[in-house]
Amino acid sequence: MAAVKKSVSVKDVARLAGVSEQTVSRTVHDSPSVRPETKERVRAAMRELGYRPNFAGRSLRRGRFKTVGVAMFNITGTGNLDRMEGFAAAADKHGYAITLTKVDGHPYTLESASSRMSALPVDGMVVIMNRMPADFGTFEPLPGMQTVLVTMLEHPLCSTVDNDQFDCSRQVVEYLLGRGHKTVHFISCPERSLSGMRREEGWRETLRAHGIEPPQLVRGDWTAQSGYAAGQALADDPTCTAIYASNDAMAYGCIRGLESRGKHVPEDVSVVGVDDSLGDIVPDCRLTTVRFDNKRVGMWAVDKIAGAEGVEPGVEHMLFPGVLVEGDTVRDWR
Amino acid sequence: MAAVKKSVSVKDVARLAGVSEQTVSRTVHDSPSVRPETKERVRAAMRELGYRPNFAGRSLRRGRFKTVGVAMFNITGTGNLDRMEGFAAAADKHGYAITLTKVDGHPYTLESASSRMSALPVDGMVVIMNRMPADFGTFEPLPGMQTVLVTMLEHPLCSTVDNDQFDCSRQVVEYLLGRGHKTVHFISCPERSLSGMRREEGWRETLRAHGIEPPQLVRGDWTAQSGYAAGQALADDPTCTAIYASNDAMAYGCIRGLESRGKHVPEDVSVVGVDDSLGDIVPDCRLTTVRFDNKRVGMWAVDKIAGAEGVEPGVEHMLFPGVLVEGDTVRDWR
DNA sequence: TTGCACAATGGCAACGTTAACATTTGGTCG
DNA sequence: CGACCAAATGTTAACGTTGCCATTGTGCAA
Numbered sequence: 001m002a003a004v005k006k007s008v009s010v011k012d013v014a015r016l017a018g019v020s021e022q023t024v025s026r027t028v029h030d031s032p033s034v035r036p037e038t039k040e041r042v043r044a045a046m047r048e049l050g051y052r053p054n055f056a057g058r059s060l061r062r063g064r065f066k067t068v069g070v071a072m073f074n075i076t077g078t079g080n081l082d083r084m085e086g087f088a089a090a091a092d093k094h095g096y097a098i099t100l101t102k103v104d105g106h107p108y109t110l111e112s113a114s115s116r117m118s119a120l121p122v123d124g125m126v127v128i129m130n131r132m133p134a135d136f137g138t139f140e141p142l143p144g145m146q147t148v149l150v151t152m153l154e155h156p157l158c159s160t161v162d163n164d165q166f167d168c169s170r171q172v173v174e175y176l177l178g179r180g181h182k183t184v185h186f187i188s189c190p191e192r193s194l195s196g197m198r199r200e201e202g203w204r205e206t207l208r209a210h211g212i213e214p215p216q217l218v219r220g221d222w223t224a225q226s227g228y229a230a231g232q233a234l235a236d237d238p239t240c241t242a243i244y245a246s247n248d249a250m251a252y253g254c255i256r257g258l259e260s261r262g263k264h265v266p267e268d269v270s271v272v273g274v275d276d277s278l279g280d281i282v283p284d285c286r287l288t289t290v291r292f293d294n295k296r297v298g299m300w301a302v303d304k305i306a307g308a309e310g311v312e313p314g315v316e317h318m319l320f321p322g323v324l325v326e327g328d329t330v331r332d333w334r
Numbered sequence: 335m336a337a338v339k340k341s342v343s344v345k346d347v348a349r350l351a352g353v354s355e356q357t358v359s360r361t362v363h364d365s366p367s368v369r370p371e372t373k374e375r376v377r378a379a380m381r382e383l384g385y386r387p388n389f390a391g392r393s394l395r396r397g398r399f400k401t402v403g404v405a406m407f408n409i410t411g412t413g414n415l416d417r418m419e420g421f422a423a424a425a426d427k428h429g430y431a432i433t434l435t436k437v438d439g440h441p442y443t444l445e446s447a448s449s450r451m452s453a454l455p456v457d458g459m460v461v462i463m464n465r466m467p468a469d470f471g472t473f474e475p476l477p478g479m480q481t482v483l484v485t486m487l488e489h490p491l492c493s494t495v496d497n498d499q500f501d502c503s504r505q506v507v508e509y510l511l512g513r514g515h516k517t518v519h520f521i522s523c524p525e526r527s528l529s530g531m532r533r534e535e536g537w538r539e540t541l542r543a544h545g546i547e548p549p550q551l552v553r554g555d556w557t558a559q560s561g562y563a564a565g566q567a568l569a570d571d572p573t574c575t576a577i578y579a580s581n582d583a584m585a586y587g588c589i590r591g592l593e594s595r596g597k598h599v600p601e602d603v604s605v606v607g608v609d610d611s612l613g614d615i616v617p618d619c620r621l622t623t624v625r626f627d628n629k630r631v632g633m634w635a636v637d638k639i640a641g642a643e644g645v646e647p648g649v650e651h652m653l654f655p656g657v658l659v660e661g662d663t664v665r666d667w668r
Numbered sequence: 669t670t671g672c673a674c675a676a677t678g679g680c681a682a683c684g685t686t687a688a689c690a691t692t693t694g695g696t697c698g
Numbered sequence: 699c700g701a702c703c704a705a706a707t708g709t710t711a712a713c714g715t716t717g718c719c720a721t722t723g724t725g726c727a728a
Binding site for chain 3: 022034060
């Protein structure tokens with residue numbers, strides 16, 4: 001039955017329309033040097049045969065794919081969905097497509113991401129770095145393959161873009177100090193997280209810049225449970241009037257932990273989180289937090305590649321600041 | 335300076351290694367009919383020139399792209415990250431890549447997703463349907479383009495796969511009835527959600543199958559706030575001992591709403607959610623919920639396309655059941 | 669009438685790869 | 699020693715598209 005459906009080429013269309021292949025091509029590209037009635041005839045033939053331009057032939061001829069590759073070591077991760085939204089939106093804007101690749105190979109290296117991409121039809125690539133790759137310092141992007149890293153670390157050969165985690169902490173700490181708190185306690189995250197460590201640095205250095213010696217931090221593990229424990233531990237510390245948690249889940253856990261020890265938020269203790277991820281999940285708490293625009297980060301990365309269009313655009317480093325969103329979990333002591 | 339870097343082709347490698355292009359090709363594919371020392375010579379030449387096989391030339395020759403396209407109307411959505419994880423994992427397994435496309439065109443139709451894909455280098459496509467597309471009944475997939483829809487509705491021409499939302503409600507309702515509850519109240523979601531409506535049907539029909547007339551449902555909007563309001567409303571209903579909420583955020587909101595009215599969970603009222611999305615975000619509550627394996631759904635979709643490898647595989651419909659995860663929010667009344 | 673400009677279209681080649689077939693080489697066996 | 703075989707390598711053509719140049723046709727000024 002179902003005849004083997006060989007793909008329809010310009011040749012087939014040309015034959016049916018009684019024109020040359022070249023005229024078909026010109027019609028596809030809507031060249032002004034084809035007579036309208038000829039165009040219409042060709043278009044009719046295309047419709048009849050169900051012609052669709054062949055991507056491979058076209059790319060081979062043109063030498064470009066109009067596609068950006070995205071390499072991820074872990075697909076599941078905070079903000080990845082928003083970043084992808086950004087990738088897709090920017091790609092769309094430039095008429096590009098996005099090719100997604102999971103690099104689950106054991107070596108967590110840029111090299112492995114790069115070689116994975118090299119066989120795919122992409123003009124440039126974006127790598128989402130969550131941790132520190134072993135070869136960050138020595139990595140060289142493939143020749144002719146514009147490479148953008150999503151990370152806060154600056155790379156000498158690749159453009160980079162990310163949220164500004166240092167500035168995020170600066171904002172939070174200065175916001176709390178500005179509300180009359182004498183110091184800010186910190187619930188951190190596991191040490192292998194790049195962005196988490198940068199938040200920690202920001203907290204520490206901002207306090208020092210204000211002449212305050214940072215108190216002992218409490219190390220968490222991103223979960224609300226660890227925040228809960230941290231909240232209980234900090235409830236007994238009389239100097240603790242303000243807590244900055246490295247993400248919203250820990251901040252929320254912390255609030256509940258404080259409450260379990262009879263401390264009220266924000267009356268007794270102020271709490272600030274990061275990520276604005278609680279959103280519609282928690283009913284009774286408008287957490288003061290920092291919102292990042294991950295979509296914008298994603299768009300920037302793809303814009304950098306797709307927007308270049310052949311020109312050699314040079315290495316650039318971009319950090320987008322987050323926005324502090326005021327909720328109901330901070331008390332003004334002034 | 336930077337000389338125009340024309341891409342290195344088999345021809346260049348062949349010349350340097352002093353062999354024919356075919357031998358280079360055979361070496362790339364590790365054919366046994368090339369002498370090991372010849373292979374080594376060719377490999378050395380490839381390394382020296384930095385040869386990378388050209389995707390376009392290869393696909394043109396082979397007629398296949400080894401790529402699956404994924405069309406999404408909304409990238410941000412519950413479970414999409416896990417589904418993508420599944421897409422990527424299955425693609426990887428088959429040596430395929432994933433091309434992601436956001437269909438943000440105004441018409442919410444399969445046709446628009448399909449035509450968007452037709453110009454891209456893909457062998458098949460997956461469409462993630464959140465709502466009901468206008469042309470669901472009349473849509474015909476592109477010839478030669480295997481199309482899989484992620485939806486619970488069965489389509490005559492396309493394979494479909496999704497979580498079994500009806501069965502999910504059945505499990506929850508029978509679980510609660512089995513614990514001695516006389517009926518199960520329901521917090522629904524907005525009516526435009528396909529999966530939500532199917533959950534609603536499952537709840538209603540399972541109750542009826544057990545000879546119980548479903549009580550008036552409370553319509554929510556996915557947010558914890560709406561769950562909170564629902565909890566408060568249901569707290570005054572003496573017949574209400576078990577509540578099934580259409581997602582975890584509403585379930586959690588509901589619990590807090592009940593508590594605000596002096597009802598305790600699970601002592602007074604049992605609450606069950608869906609999605610297992612609270613995870614590490616909430617510290618004090620192990621919610622009984624239903625966990626779906628979205629990764630598996632994603633893998634199935636890509637397997638269906640990439641696994642076929644040329645053979646015409648026929649239309650198939652797949653629903654994966656969720657797993658009820660017991661937490662601490664259900665009381666046994668028996 | 670010729671020459672010329674311009675519009676419309678056609679022919680050819682090349683992009684990089686590889687399947688199919690062709691050729692060469694070295695060795696084995698009757 | 700010639701016929702034959704297998705292993706190793708080479709040659710050709712084709713996949714679909716499009717840039718470049720050539721060709722044809724048409725109208726208009728010289």
